[in-house]
Amino acid sequence: MPKSIILKKNGGPEVLELQNVEVGSPGPDEIKVNNHAIGLNYIDTYHRSGLYPIKLPSGIGLEAAGKVDEIGSNVKEFNKGDNIAYASVPLGAYAQQRIIPAKIAVKVPDGISHELAATLMTKGLTTNYLLTKTYKLRAGETVLFHAAAGGVGQIFAQWANSIGAKVIGTVGSDEKIKAAEENGYSHVINYTKSNFAKEVLKITKNSGVPAVFDGVGKNTFLGSLECLSTRGMMISFGNASGPLDPVNVPKDIQPKGLYLTRPSIGQYFTNRKELQAGADQIFEKIKFGKIKIKISKRYKLADAKNAHSDLESRKLIGPAILIP
């Protein structure tokens, strides 16, 4: 019987339990998928811990790539044996086999492996909407991105560089500096050692940056606002250090007339057409060598506990995957 990680209660990594699960047959608009590689994402830890509440018991994981095993009677876009990937609710990607709605899957072209697709979908789609839709990054601009050696961080600077923009990156330890530089960041600041806002103002000769992309959250929010130029945009897209405190608009937003947004993937890819187009843009960047992916670690599905511990203790340098 296929195995899945099932979450019966919220808590630390120890609550991730591997179980045998009866999968059954897909409904009319669904497909059955054999997952070959599963993406590890920071959001998985929010679902596990309860920071983002979910109904329990539940599967966990948003992202995987594999082969279609069976299709529902209404499904026209896919056939048995197609290579597909997905990065969306319903949760349950930490599984050897599962059923998903056909509308969340995209076709993976030849030349893109399952491992690559499972690493790319969430982090690539996030990068895609952040710098082409939330803030339309232009050639010649310099922006700030936090956690530059992380999963999204690895893709973000390469994509920005491919547009002709520069990115200042922050990292949590000296050993991550080299990795961030290799990812394409023009300047890398260790924000556990120095005041990143001061450094950013020094680098930009006090003019600040027009946009900050902040997936760290609680610990970097106020410093990020300091880095912004007049009418700059604060894009808070994650909470690795904890959720944001309430925002003091008159004190923190009003003086520079800043914009503040808190976006999620689902708001930018609202149907299958948008999703496939967004994914194809990422696959193109890979095909033409604009983005290179280095998978930092591969864990067995049964070791998901260790994967979560390593991610939360900031040990991982770059994206990691689970192999079912």
Ligand SMILES: NC(=O)c1ccc[n+]([C@@H]2O[C@H](COP(=O)([O-])OP(=O)(O)OC[C@H]3O[C@@H](n4cnc5c(N)ncnc54)[C@H](OP(=O)(O)O)[C@@H]3O)[C@@H](O)[C@H]2O)c1
């Ligand atoms: N809104 C969206 O659409 C969306 C989509 C995907 C991801 N995200 C968010 O994007 C961020 C990056 O995701 P990812 O999966 O690529 O993870 P990741 O960047 O590989 O890992 C998170 C990184 O956050 C940094 N961090 C800073 N303070 C931390 C703390 N107190 N505890 C743990 N980590 C801390 C660490 O890097 P340093 O050690 O270098 O500081 C860590 O490596 C996450 O916040 C995630 O939730 C949002």
